[in-house]
Amino acid sequence: MRGGVFTALCSGAVTSAQIVLADQSLVHPEIAEIMAIEADADYGAYLASECTACHSPNPQGAIPQIHMLPESYIVGALVDYRIGERQHQVMETIAKRLGEEEIAALAKYFSEVE
């Protein structure tokens, strides 16, 4: 990712919007802040019981699988729901209730669990 931004900057031919898209944390400093938290996967496992009712390892229908997604992707998605950048009534309600430590712990847990 970092290399991509660097290359993009050096090529000089891209717009700032493209550079921002290359690194989500530039759009939302909150994502970088949460990624910097030393996350506790055990706490994440404890909190995850609320999530796995829907996000089972083999979810059905419109529910996406979140097991084994990259940690930064999960943090990014939850921040996007929290700030309303990504809209989905259930996930917005859930994400708005979560604190930064909780998001960090959940992202660590789900990124590691199969």
Ligand code: HEC
């Ligand atoms: C009532 C069911 C339900 C519960 C409970 C739930 N989710 Fe979700 N979640 C969904 C649905 C449906 C979507 C897809 C929404 C959309 O289309 O944006 C989703 C999307 C997501 C995404 C984005 C996935 C992607 O592929 O982009 C993440 C990350 C996520 N949920 C995490 C969580 C976490 C963490 C919890 C527990 C704190 C949780 N969810 C609890 C139903 C649920």
